[in-house]
Amino acid sequence: MSDQKPPSAPPPFGEVSRRSFLRNSAILASGAAALAASLAPLRELSNYTSVELFLQKHYKELTPAEMQKVLDRIAREVEQQYHIRPRVRDYKPMDGVEFVYCLNLTRCIGCRKCVHACVAENNQSRNPEIQYIRVLKMPHGSLDMERADHNYAPASVPEKGFFYMPVQCQQCKNPPCVKVCPVKATWQEPDGITVIDYDWCIGCRYCEAACPYFARRFNWTKPSIPKERLNPEMSYLGNRPRRQGVMEKCHFCIQRTRQGKYPACLEVCPAGARKFGNALDPESEVAYILKNKRVFIQLKEELGTSPRFFYYFDV
Amino acid sequence: MSLRTKIRNYFVFLWRCARIAFAGDSRYYAWMGFLSIIILLGINAYAKQFVHGLIVTGMSDQVSWGVYIANFTFMVGIAAAAAMLVIPVYIYNNKELHDLVIFGELLAVAAILMCLAFVAVDLGRPDRFWHLIPGIGKFNFPGSMLSWDVIVLNGYLLLNVHICGYLLYCRYLGKTPAKWFYIPFVFLAIAWAVSIHTVTAFLYVGLGGRPFWNSSIVGPRFLASAFTAGPALIILALQVIRRVTDYHIHDRALLTLRSIVQVSMLINVFLLVNEIFKEFYTRTSHVASSRYLYFGLHGHHALVPWIWVAIIFNLVSMTLLVLPLSKSLRYLNVACVLAITGIWIEKGMGLVVPGFIPTPLGEMVEYSPSLNETLVCLGIWAFGILCYTIFLRMSIPILQGRLSRANEGLPDVHLVNAR
Ligand code: SF4
Ligand code: SF4
Numbered sequence: 062m063s064d065q066k067p068p069s070a071p072p073p074f075g076e077v078s079r080r081s082f083l084r085n086s087a088i089l090a091s092g093a094a095a096l097a098a099s100l101a102p103l104r105e106l107s108n109y110t111s112v113e114l115f116l117q118k119h120y121k122e123l124t125p126a127e128m129q130k131v132l133d134r135i136a137r138e139v140e141q142q143y144h145i146r147p148r149v150r151d152y153k154p155m156d157g158v159e160f161v162y163c164l165n166l167t168r169c170i171g172c173r174k175c176v177h178a179c180v181a182e183n184n185q186s187r188n189p190e191i192q193y194i195r196v197l198k199m200p201h202g203s204l205d206m207e208r209a210d211h212n213y214a215p216a217s218v219p220e221k222g223f224f225y226m227p228v229q230c231q232q233c234k235n236p237p238c239v240k241v242c243p244v245k246a247t248w249q250e251p252d253g254i255t256v257i258d259y260d261w262c263i264g265c266r267y268c269e270a271a272c273p274y275f276a277r278r279f280n281w282t283k284p285s286i287p288k289e290r291l292n293p294e295m296s297y298l299g300n301r302p303r304r305q306g307v308m309e310k311c312h313f314c315i316q317r318t319r320q321g322k323y324p325a326c327l328e329v330c331p332a333g334a335r336k337f338g339n340a341l342d343p344e345s346e347v348a349y350i351l352k353n354k355r356v357f358i359q360l361k362e363e364l365g366t367s368p369r370f371f372y373y374f375d376v
Numbered sequence: 377m378s379l380r381t382k383i384r385n386y387f388v389f390l391w392r393c394a395r396i397a398f399a400g401d402s403r404y405y406a407w408m409g410f411l412s413i414i415i416l417l418g419i420n421a422y423a424k425q426f427v428h429g430l431i432v433t434g435m436s437d438q439v440s441w442g443v444y445i446a447n448f449t450f451m452v453g454i455a456a457a458a459a460m461l462v463i464p465v466y467i468y469n470n471k472e473l474h475d476l477v478i479f480g481e482l483l484a485v486a487a488i489l490m491c492l493a494f495v496a497v498d499l500g501r502p503d504r505f506w507h508l509i510p511g512i513g514k515f516n517f518p519g520s521m522l523s524w525d526v527i528v529l530n531g532y533l534l535l536n537v538h539i540c541g542y543l544l545y546c547r548y549l550g551k552t553p554a555k556w557f558y559i560p561f562v563f564l565a566i567a568w569a570v571s572i573h574t575v576t577a578f579l580y581v582g583l584g585g586r587p588f589w590n591s592s593i594v595g596p597r598f599l600a601s602a603f604t605a606g607p608a609l610i611i612l613a614l615q616v617i618r619r620v621t622d623y624h625i626h627d628r629a630l631l632t633l634r635s636i637v638q639v640s641m642l643i644n645v646f647l648l649v650n651e652i653f654k655e656f657y658t659r660t661s662h663v664a665s666s667r668y669l670y671f672g673l674h675g676h677h678a679l680v681p682w683i684w685v686a687i688i689f690n691l692v693s694m695t696l697l698v699l700p701l702s703k704s705l706r707y708l709n710v711a712c713v714l715a716i717t718g719i720w721i722e723k724g725m726g727l728v729v730p731g732f733i734p735t736p737l738g739e740m741v742e743y744s745p746s747l748n749e750t751l752v753c754l755g756i757w758a759f760g761i762l763c764y765t766i767f768l769r770m771s772i773p774i775l776q777g778r779l780s781r782a783n784e785g786l787p788d789v790h791l792v793n794a795r
Contacts (some may be wrong), residue, residue: 102426102427103426103427106427110503119514243526266441270441270731272585273585279430281431306429
């Protein structure tokens with residue numbers, strides 16, 4: 062294949078012949094046109110980001126004044142989109158508080174009321190539907206989750222021979238999701254709640270792969286919430302509407318619990334299976350349960366994640 | 377030589393390299409045109425994904441990584457394999473491979489560019505990529521293995537760009553490269569090559585909640601399969617180079633590479649056997665993902681045909697490689713193609729996807745890539761091949777002495793026929 066010809070009377074360096082100039086311009090022009098055509102879908106892009114959002118600093122680096130601006134921006138955006146003026150706050154953790162959740166497996170009847178109360182409280186996307194709580198239907202006598210039914214839909218619950226185990230973020234003391242996040246978009250707060258800065262997350266989903274409890278949910282597309290369903294009581298680290306491409310999960314209703322209220326899932330539970338409170342307060346119900354119930358379990362204890370979510374039985 | 381002339385020379389060099397990338401015979405134009413069309417299709421598919429979100433892929437909360445990360449993992453291995461050309465040359469002074477090292481390193485550069493592209497298209501918020509830049513963003517180092525990966529991949533890219541760029545520029549100037557200015561980097565790059573793949577393996581190994589990945593054999597298997605697939609790809613690439621250009625590559629060089637592929641493949645299969653034994657003999661409940669992968673689980677078996685094809689390819693390839701038969705290039709090529717395909721399936725679909733199935737809560741949700749996702753992948757592959765073609769287009773005339781400082785006054789048009 063050595064058909065190399067000797068250079069015949071070359072034009073001086075740098076000079077381009079007219080023919081090759083025309084040819085090159087034709088190539089460039091059609092290339093640019095093809096590129097523009099291939100980028101056409103970008104025309105549909107709306108409200109993807111804003112200069113303010115793009116330049117916004119990490120949650121922990123915002124001064125109080127900057128935080129106020131951010132909260133105003135969020136309120137403005139929500140109002141634009143939903144025509145409702147929300148109250149957006151940034152609630153801080155309280156001193157001497159460590160939240161834990163206790164769930165009574167003997168009582169849970171598997172009605173999934175908690176699942177839907179959570180969606181309503183926390184402004185999750187309805188289409189596609191995002192749910193933080195997954196209720197597993199398990200055959201009696203086994204904690205092997207491989208035998209769980211995730212999509213049970215009988216006419217009425219509970220069914221004989223089964224028990225029900227709701228699973229949501231376990232607020233691990235040693236959370237693998239936090240460890241793996243490459244940009245520190247998710248971290249553990251002093252009151253034990255692992256939170257996500259939705260404005261900092263890059264959407265790599267490493268945390269979703271790392272979580273042993275299938276607790277994290279990703280916004281695979283732009284979330285959509287009907288206007289009349291929007292909960293206008295919002296918090297930055299909690300239930301404000303999310304954007305496409307970021308991670309979210311249960312945060313123990315941070316906008317409620319940091320004001321001393323119970324989580325939405327607890328309030329709605331008809332069986333009284335859910336108990337929530339401050340483990341550091343010896344008078345609290347959860348402290349009593351952890352001290353006195355003979356059997357309680359942390360899911361996948363062997364992984365060393367040390368959940369702040371305890372399952373117990375009435376025995 | 378004054379600094380000004382030096383700088384001028386360098387820019388003339390870059391300019392001539394850039395020009396030559398756009399010059400070639402009709403076959404070259406056809407090839408580049410073909411690649412560009414696929415790249416444009418990929419860009420179009422990515423634009424859709426950018427607008428509508430990752431919902432246009434086949435991924436879900438249950439299987440949250442798919443072919444993007446699978447291809448990423450495979451390409452890290454290809455990039456790491458450049459070391460397998462460098463080691464014989466610089467440590468064992470192998471003469472056959474000496475000039476070919478550049479081709480291996482250029483392949484590594486193209487592979488790393490592909491890796492970066494595969495990670496970029498996997499991000500949910502690509503506009504926030506700057507959060508990943510150390511110093512400007514908020515880098516979770518050393519906690520997150522992904523931040524390690526960002527560092528080692530970019531470091532490896534720089535190392536290889538430096539080594540190739542420096543050697544080629546020296547060749548262009550017609551001077552002998554200063555050893556101190558590249559040999560230390562060559563040795564650093566060897567260690568670094570191992571590190572990129574180890575760190576990528578640790579990305580998976582570090583996840584305690586995923587028993588399928590949380591196993592210390594994943595790292596060694598990554599390296600063994602990379603050192604099989606990488607040199608196998610180089611064997612094929614070198615033959616293409618010598619067919620479409622007049623650059624001379626001796627069969628002996630290919631056979632040296634054959635022995636590398638041979639040994640790596642044996643180790644690869646040996647490690648596979650270890651893994652399968654451990655999983656299936658003990659039969660703990662942690663074997664669910666492997667059962668799903670190899671035999672199907674609870675009526676789901678999307679990956680079963682794939683993994684068996686991969687295993688058969690690997691075994692046939694191994695058999696061919698150990699037989700003297702593969703000293704004939706025809707059989708060697710078959711063995712290489714089988715090895716590359718087998719390892720691609722095994723590393724991609726076979727490693728990433730079953731790690732998610734069943735979910736940690738025992739749910740069975742399967743995954744298969746969507747058309748849009750596939751187009752994005754093809755676009756990135758075409759982009760990588762285009763980069764490699766351009767690198768070769770620039771470097772071969774330099775290595776042959778046709779593009780050099782000495783003939784600066786001449787037009788580069790006479791190089792058209794070199795390809
Ligand atoms: S349950 Fe999952 S998401 Fe929640 S803290 Fe633990 S690892 Fe993180
Ligand atoms: S998806 Fe977001 S929160 Fe999760 S690891 Fe990636 S950047 Fe961090």
